Amino acid sequence: MTSATLHLPTPLRAFCDGHDTITLEGATVGELLRALEREHPLMAGRILDDAGQVRRFVNVFVDGENARAKGGVDAGVADGAELTIVPAVAGGAPRADERRA
């Protein structure tokens, strides 16, 4: 059975009993993320959306490559691979209407 290590960002650790790294079994990105949800139910909906796809504001990197370019949740994962969950980090200055408010 293929297993891989998931590295979790700080904002998601509260839903995984504080773990920063978890080793799970699965041959694709989707299998691993569903295994994560089974093991830590509070993670449900935080990386995968209702359709089972990786949410818009999250990226999953497999051994340094963005899984979106490799088939998304169907991307294959080699035994011993490292997955890093990367939250989209964004924001910006107040828009003109906000500054006037």
Place this chain on the structure above:
Amino acid sequence: MTKPARTTDTPLVGGDSDRDGAARSGGAVRPGDAAGRPGPEPAAPRLAVAPRLLARAREAARAALPAEACGLLLGRVDGERTLVQRLESTRNATASPAEDTFEVHPEDYLRLDALARSLGLDVVGVWHSHPDSAARPSRTDLERAWPGWSYLIVGRAAHDDAHERSWRLDDDGRFVEERLVTAGEAPAPRTTQPTILR
């Protein structure tokens, strides 16, 4: 992970500072002593950053003008105190006008996350600049914020009155200002209440 050195903090802007570990109960009820006198205020969240790192953020913010600058904070969280040990710049990968939006390039995040782990640190927050407006989180900042991180903002980066403030989400998803302090010096008494953005 290595335990951080114990230090005292000094406020950089407004607010106050408490001795490290002096009031870490964090509960809603203030502790008291045997005589019924109230104990110290519960520790409020604070971000400890060396002045040289803040200067680096301000310099990077000026260099990026008219675009926003952005990056990540690497360090450690110890109770209510977050100690920033590295302030790193990243590419601004926003697809919107970079004058009023930022997005940390995901490859830069990946690189810095690996760097943090190799140093026994974590990504503990985000920094970015507002070229013309104050260092208060915008609606966009709120919509895209993640819990558990500090959001350090360099406000008015294009102007002589550039300044820094730091914020984090509370349990209700509101931004609450956290005290910006520098490590290693004697604390000052509390002078103001923290700002909560509603």
